[in-house]
Amino acid sequence: MNNRIELIKGDITKIHTDAIVNTANTSLLGGGGVDGAIHRTGGKAILEDCYKIRERQGSCKTGEAVITTGGKLPAKYVIHTVGPVWSKSNSVKAEQLLENAYRNSLKVAVVNNIETIAFPNISIGIYHFPKQEAAEIAIDSVKTFLDGNNQIKKVIFVCFDEENYQIYKMLLYADQ
Ligand code: AR6
Numbered sequence: 001m002n003n004r005i006e007l008i009k010g011d012i013t014k015i016h017t018d019a020i021v022n023t024a025n026t027s028l029l030g031g032g033g034v035d036g037a038i039h040r041t042g043g044k045a046i047l048e049d050c051y052k053i054r055e056r057q058g059s060c061k062t063g064e065a066v067i068t069t070g071g072k073l074p075a076k077y078v079i080h081t082v083g084p085v086w087s088k089s090n091s092v093k094a095e096q097l098l099e100n101a102y103r104n105s106l107k108v109a110v111v112n113n114i115e116t117i118a119f120p121n122i123s124i125g126i127y128h129f130p131k132q133e134a135a136e137i138a139i140d141s142v143k144t145f146l147d148g149n150n151q152i153k154k155v156i157f158v159c160f161d162e163e164n165y166q167i168y169k170m171l172l173y174a175d176q
Contacts, residue, residue: 002143002146004146004152004153004154004155005139005142005143005146005154005155005156005157005172006154006155006156006157007156007157007159007165007168007169007172008118008156008157008158008159009158009159009160009162009165010158010159010160011037011158011160012034012037012038012118012120012158012160013037013038013041013042013073014074015074015075015118015156015158016074016075017075017116017117017118017154017156018075018076018077018109018114018115018116018117019067019070019075019076019077019078019079019109019112019114019116019117019118020038020070020073020075020077020078020079020117020118020119020120020158021065021078021079021080021081021105021117021118021119021120021122022034022035022038022078022079022080022081022120023035023081023082023083023120023122023123023125023127024060024080024081024082025082026059026060026061026062026082027054027059028050028053028054028059028060028066028080029047029050029054030047030050031126032125032126033125033126034120034125038073038078041072041073042069042070042071042072042073042078043071043072044071045068045069045071045072046068046069046070046071046078049068049069050066050068050080053066053068060080060081060082061082062082062083062084062097062100062101063081063082063083063084063096063097063098063100063101063104064081064082064100064101064104065079065080065081065082065101065104065105065107065108066079066080066108067079067080067108067112068080075118077112077114079105079108079109079114079117081101081102081104081105081122082101083097083098083101083122083123083127083129084097084098084101084123084127084129085123085127085128086123086127086128086129086130087128094123094129095133095137098122098123098129098134098137098138098141099137099140099141101122101123102119102122102137102138102141102142102145103141103144103145105117105119106142106145106149106152106155109152110149110151110152113151114152115151115152115153115154116152116153116154116155116156117152117154117155117156118155118156118157118158119138119142119155119156119157119158120158120160121134121135121138121157121158121159121160121164122134122138124164131163131164131167132167135164135167135168135171136171138157139157139168139171139172142155142157157172
């Protein structure tokens with residue numbers, strides 16, 4: 001177990017970290033799930049930053065990540081990443097894109113001097129990625145990144161539902 005990785009069951013909008021990650025879509029203009037909760041709780045400053053990013057670069061491609069203020073959230077920043085929409089026929093590509101989403105979020109964190117970051121379970125909601133595979137990719141991607149980086153002091157995986165929490169618990173602590 002990597003002592004810089006933590007697991008929590010709960011609502012990511014309540015987490016006190018330098019940054020939380022949003023499961024955004026390419027438009028960056030909000031949606032349901034985590035995205036809806038973050039924009040609702042964080043307020044309009046987040047959306048205003050998203051509009052500025054769109055003016056600069058257009059949409060956010062799948063697997064990429066961008067950063068905005070955290071607005072009224074306890075977290076200082078929100079890193080918005082876009083996970084892949086999963087389907088049986090594109091599963092290999094989706095696995096690569098999910099890995100990119102975790103890695104690029106961490107890269108954006110490093111560039112912005114962030115030391116603590118919380119991730120929701122990207123792509124396993126509305127985008128239908130199988131939970132077990134998504135958790136394995138999430139944990140592998142984060143561990144690999146942390147192995148090559150000392151700036152990030154803490155990564156918190158925030159699971160919303162019990163099933164997903166148990167999957168992460170097994171993967172993170174089973175070999176203890
Ligand atoms: N805190 C932590 N986890 C949550 C929360 C919360 N407040 N709310 C939901 N989850 P999803 P996706 C869990 O659908 O599959 C949006 O419309 C949820 O139960 O948010 O990447 C965007 O605009 C699930 O386990 O993300 C995109 O269009 C996990 O977070 C699309 O959804 C991810 O669910 C992205 O879909």
